Amino acid sequence: MHHYGANAVQMKHTQADASRQVLDGLKVAVLLVGADRRVSFMNPAAEALLETSTQRGCGQDVLELAPMGMTLQGALIAAGQGATTTLREAVLRLPMRAEEITIDCTVSPLGHASDKPFTIVELNQVDQLARMTRDTTLLERQGAFNQVARALAHEIKNPLGGIRGAAQLLDGELNDKALREYTRIITHETDRLSSLVDRLTGGYGASERKPFNLHSVLEHVRKLTLVEIPQGLKFERDYDPSIPEVRGDHAQMVQAVLNIVRNAVQAMQSRGCIRLCTRARRQCTIHNRRHRLAVEASITDDGPGIDPKLMERIFFPMVTGRDDGTGLGLALTQEIIARHGGLIECASRPGQTCFTVFLPVEDRP
Numbered sequence: 001m002h003h004y005g006a007n008a009v010q011m012k013h014t015q016a017d018a019s020r021q022v023l024d025g026l027k028v029a030v031l032l033v034g035a036d037r038r039v040s041f042m043n044p045a046a047e048a049l050l051e052t053s054t055q056r057g058c059g060q061d062v063l064e065l066a067p068m069g070m071t072l073q074g075a076l077i078a079a080g081q082g083a084t085t086t087l088r089e090a091v092l093r094l095p096m097r098a099e100e101i102t103i104d105c106t107v108s109p110l111g112h113a114s115d116k117p118f119t120i121v122e123l124n125q126v127d128q129l130a131r132m133t134r135d136t137t138l139l140e141r142q143g144a145f146n147q148v149a150r151a152l153a154h155e156i157k158n159p160l161g162g163i164r165g166a167a168q169l170l171d172g173e174l175n176d177k178a179l180r181e182y183t184r185i186i187t188h189e190t191d192r193l194s195s196l197v198d199r200l201t202g203g204y205g206a207s208e209r210k211p212f213n214l215h216s217v218l219e220h221v222r223k224l225t226l227v228e229i230p231q232g233l234k235f236e237r238d239y240d241p242s243i244p245e246v247r248g249d250h251a252q253m254v255q256a257v258l259n260i261v262r263n264a265v266q267a268m269q270s271r272g273c274i275r276l277c278t279r280a281r282r283q284c285t286i287h288n289r290r291h292r293l294a295v296e297a298s299i300t301d302d303g304p305g306i307d308p309k310l311m312e313r314i315f316f317p318m319v320t321g322r323d324d325g326t327g328l329g330l331a332l333t334q335e336i337i338a339r340h341g342g343l344i345e346c347a348s349r350p351g352q353t354c355f356t357v358f359l360p361v362e363d364r365p
């Protein structure tokens with residue numbers, strides 16, 4: 001019996017050591033905060049970020065240790081009520097430092113039902129990346145873009161009929177089943193484009209509001225891209241099977257994601273890896289509105305990165321870094337995401353460009 005007990009103690013020890021090692025090894029800064037807002041633990045990443053030591057930091061009020069204005073205070077209160085909050089691009093102003101640090105901050109409750117509740121504060125510095133968030137100012141500029149898009153859509157619509165007709169004629173001439181797969185793709189894609197154009201020109205009210213799973217959108221785009229570029233390109237998938245359905249227009253969403261993936265493929269010159277990742281997000285703020293539930297999808301490529309000169313403007317129409325570019329791809333993507341109540345962000349550095357889409361999930365259908 002005695003022997004047994006000693007083993008159990010040792011086991012507990014090893015587990016604690018392992019957890020400790022994990023915390024020490026994390027790149028994200030982690031703070032443990034008590035109900036009195038005093039910090040009771042910080043990992044080495046937190047010490048580095050906040051430019052302090054565990055000895056000095058522990059016992060301090062977290063609002064003083066990590067001065068982020070009112071936002072953190074609100075998130076701590078929410079955590080006290082059991083809610084997790086993510087503050088994106090919060091500004092951290094350390095007293096000893098001239099410049100501000102931009103961070104993503106997640107505040108979550110730990111054992112808040114017990115009599116000794118704690119709050120976990122995670123701080124992730126984001127400004128080593130050139131990062132850009134599109135906000136309401138961009139939405140205001142969308143009006144002008146909509147007009148351009150409509151005019152353009154009109155111009156696209158005309159040749160589509162011709163392409164479709166020609167593909168059908170060709171289909172009739174082909175005996176090889178494998179080749180007819182290509183004509184089928186042409187017809188299918190022209191149909192998709194044409195219905196998209198219809199919706200663009202026919203006013204946005206006409207777009208569909210049906211439930212769909214974002215995975216079906218990503219998979220459609222992935223397969224389509226692999227048909228276009230069968231060699232040199234690799235897709236990695238990291239899907240969260242629990243993501244809820246979103247409501248909207250499937251065809252438009254395919255177009256939105258396709259524009260992002262096409263850019264990645266072009267930037268990587270058709271060789272490299274594109275990673276598709278999805279996550280369900282609780283308590284997500286999109287355009288200043290808190291949503292109980294949202295879906296996040298990110299598309300990351302390992303290409304050369306976005307030209308820093310363009311970074312601030314890539315979502316604007318007619319902004320392009322390519323000789324044969326129109327600069328409409330990302331503008332349209334942003335427009336489609338916005339129409340779904342969502343948000344698109346981008347972060348880029350050489351070797352890693354990531355577009356992240358957040359889409360709200362409606363509480364009631």
Ligand SMILES: Nc1ncnc2c1ncn2[C@@H]1O[C@H](COP(=O)(O)OP(=O)(O)O)[C@@H](O)[C@H]1O
Pocket residue numbers: 259263264265267301303304305306307310314319320321322324325326327328329330331353
């Ligand atoms: N994944 C990426 N990697 C590098 N640059 C990118 C990426 N995505 C977009 N860009 C830059 O953003 C510009 C705008 O893209 P977009 O709006 O689709 O217009 P276009 O593709 O017609 O240039 C591109 O020309 C390119 O310079």
Ligand SMILES: [Mg+2]
Pocket residue numbers: 259262263328329330
């Ligand atoms: Mg493009």
